[in-house]
Amino acid sequence: MAGSNQTLQIKMFGKFSMKNGNYAFPQEKKKSKQVGLLFAYLLANRNVETSKSKLIEVLWPEEDSGNPEGALRNLVYRGRMEMKKFFVRNGQEAIILNNNSYFWNTDISCQVDTDQFEAFCKQVSVGHDAEQKYQDCLRAVELYQGDFLEEYEDSQWVIFRSVYYKRLYTTCVQEACEALLNAERYQQVVELCDQAKLMEQMDLRVHEMKMAAYLKLNQPQNALDYYNQVANLCYSNLGMEVPDHLKELYELILQSLPTQKPVDVEELEKGLREEKLSSGTFYCNYDIFKNIYQINVRAARRALRSRFLVLLTLREGGTQEHIDDETETLRQVISEQLRKNDVFSQYNVAQYSVILAAQNIEGCEKAMRRIMDKYCQRRKFDTVTLEYEIKQIK
Helix, strand or coil: CCCCCCCEEEECECCCEEECCCCEECCCCCCCHHHHHHHHHHHHCCCCCEEHHHHHHHHCCCCCCCCHHHHHHHHHHHHHHHHHCCCCCCCCCCEEEECCEEEECCCCCEEEHHHHHHHHHHHHHHCCCHHHHHHHHHHHHHHCCCCECHHHCCCHHHHHHHHHHHHHHHHHHHHHHHHHHHCCCHHHHHHHHHHCCCCCCCCHHHHHHHHHHHHHCCCHHHHHHHHHHHHHHHHHHCCCCCCHHHHHHHHHHHHHCCCCCCCCHHHHHHHHCCCCCCCCCEECCHHHHHHHHHHHHHHCCCCCCEEEEEEEEEECCCCCCCHHHHHHHHHHHHHHHCCCCCEEEEEECCEEEEEEEECCHHHHHHHHHHHHHHHHHHCCCCCCEEEEEEEECC
């Protein structure tokens, strides 16, 4: 077995890289993305031999080359030349051809972050001691420095592995948090969740445990602030309402907030005002939007101007490929084009809901056409279209 100076340190989470005491791959100035994909696939499947046809399918999934085996031989040659730079003296062959298949030479000493990550996740799963689970989970979180092979995220095999590691990551954090809660080690629950870059990765159960830990630590304001972040995640990113069990926790959080001394009306007004008045249309999360809608329903019969509920929807044929990129553009357009006393909220990834006042439906249509025109001027992708529906609030 090679010494530590020869051992390859291989990083598969985030951007793919390999290094030892002699060399590092990739080099900044060299174009080597395809060589990197060859290395990554053989390393990720290093316990099996891969046929030439399978490698060609992985490396050039949508290309119809006149000589695919020649292209593969050339790429393997480039890969072998790169690998020789890691082993200056002994000249170990990293990529081996056997019959009609290639495989990674398992005699080469490697430390792969995905292997270490899986090992720590397994220790968390089978362990019984809360402190050991906490330490092992921290090590797993430290290794998870981004999605699996993120620069090759369009490759089908990478997508499947990435989903697997995300689930493993979520399960690992959840099991460690449950053990810590049961051991009444609430501060460590918070610290682990803070380390774990939770917001877009985690199952809602982990968010719930973090809020519960805040309550046990007698930090209801922190629990409330975190609840608001999670509610926004549900509405804006996941396109779903906050589940009932989280709403129940929210009520418990409110009950746990300290009783404040009585205030006068001036202090009340000061607390209600925005810290910095926004120049655009009022934006709020969906829970608040629902309350405002209920107020408008009650006021509609007495109002001199009609109020309208509008749903704006981004569509892109049968795909959602560019919707995420256009959502923020639409939000900016709505904020700029409607009046300050109108209200809007993001209902899900592709839809915004609006409450606006107008003399009649023609006035509402005019405002929507203004938004449509401005959005079409600013959109980044012509394949994304904007539609709207209007319903008068009665």
